[in-house]
Amino acid sequence: MTYTIHIKVMPLKELLDPQGKAVLGGLRQLGFHSIQDVRVGKNIALTLEAASEQEAKALAxxxxxxxxxxxxxxxxxxxxxxxTKT
Amino acid sequence: MTYTIHIKVMPLKELLDPQGKAVLGGLRQLGFHSIQDVRVGKNIALTLEAASEQEAKALAxxxxxxxxxxxxxxxxxxxxxxxTKT
Known part of the structure; x- marks a missing residue:
């Protein structure tokens, strides 16, 4: 079976996120003053072949x-x- | 109230995703042959101040x-x- 798996990868909360800070600055300049913090990470979609949900998740x-x-x-x-497609 | 909103931004399905293709190549070299496709997008977490859920979502x-x-x-x-924190 073919499974689609989404993986969210985010910068650790303890660390500075310069990309997020830059986006926050941009949003403030556009007038979005109620936004207090922005963090930017990755979102990865994997399409993979596996025998079961458990196997698909373990592989991912x-x-x-x-x-x-x-x-x-x-x-x-x-x-x-x-x-999920069969 | 303070709301946290997650925004998933992905490349359109009709378009090539060179970053995803590069990651797929890397995974294949590591021996993950059952992975058929990879797409890489952004995941943005906004922390914002709003009066209601609806307002927070509209702002985002x-x-x-x-x-x-x-x-x-x-x-x-x-x-x-x-x-969501109060």
Whole structure:
């Protein structure tokens, strides 16, 4: 079966996020003064072939740990998408 | 009240995603052969002050349309986070 998995990779809360700060500055200049903080991370959609949901999720976790996220600076969440095709 | 809103910005399905293709190549080299496609987008977390959920979501939609996403190349989803602080 083919599964779609979404992986959210965000900068750790303890760290500065210069990209987020730049976006916040831009939003303030456009008049969005009620926005207090912005953090920018990655969103990765994987399409993969696996025998079961568990296998698909395990594979995505491995891929994230080995290539997609840097645990020194980022945390991640792996989520099986609901629109799974057979 | 303070709301946290997550905005997912992904490249349109009709368009090539060179970053995703590069990641797919990397994953294949690491031995993840069951992964068929990768698409990489942004995930933006906004913390903002608003009177109601509706207002918070409307503000985030406006901010996304004006600065955060490029509708020519990207689509987006705005989602109110469940961990809302008072």
């Amino acid at each position: 976790e491995q891929a994230t740990a080995r290539l997609l996220a840097n645990p020194v600076m980022e945390y991640y969440e792996v989520e099986l998408s609901s629109n | 939609e406006q901010a996304t349309a004006r600065l955060l996403a490029n509708p020519v190349m990207e689509y987006y989803e705005v989602e109110l986070s469940s961990n």
